[in-house]
Amino acid sequence: MSGAFIVFEGADGAGKSTLCERISKELSERGFDVVRTAEPTHEGIGAFIRSGSAGQISQRTEALLFVADRNDHTEWIQKQVADGKIVLCDRYFASTVAYQSARLDGDASEMDWLIRINDEYIDKPDAIILLDIDTEIGLGRVGTRGEEISKFERMDFQKQVRSNYLFLAEQYG
DSSP states (O other), rough: OOEEEEEEEOOTTTSSSHHHHHHHHHEEEEEOOEEESSSSSHHHHHHHHTTTTGGGGHHHHHHHHHHHHHHHHHHHHHHHHTTTOEEEEESSSHHHHHHHHHHTTOOOOHHHHHHHHHHHTOOSSSSSEEOOOOOHHHHHHHTTOOOOOOOTTOHHHHHHHHHHHHHHHHHHO
């Protein structure tokens, strides 16, 4: 049996991790070989991004770090799919475009740049599931996690992120 690569996208608090976990459990119970992953990854470049140290560099350099992390991650995903596994990924290419273009002032040329630099390093998923949620509800959910609010979790920023996701869905289906 061949594997599959399924991506869950959406703004913070949309329910990506929860849905990914539930689908993983259900598929595993039905006998499928499932692996879960996320971006940024938890090793190497992804761990550096998650550490918060990336905030001390320029926004374009940070965007390039996400691309570098994805390049390594894509190689791992390809191996899993080739081995017949179903790979469920919490965030992928669209998250980088939605979030980083919002950080780069959300202008269309920045979004185009992000799409171009990512396009070379990604595998096209078999399915992308975009979870859309009202920004206030999403951030309300984030607030109940008991975690520190990140630079990405401000209301105005998340509204731009949501708008970017909806634009990507409209443009690329």
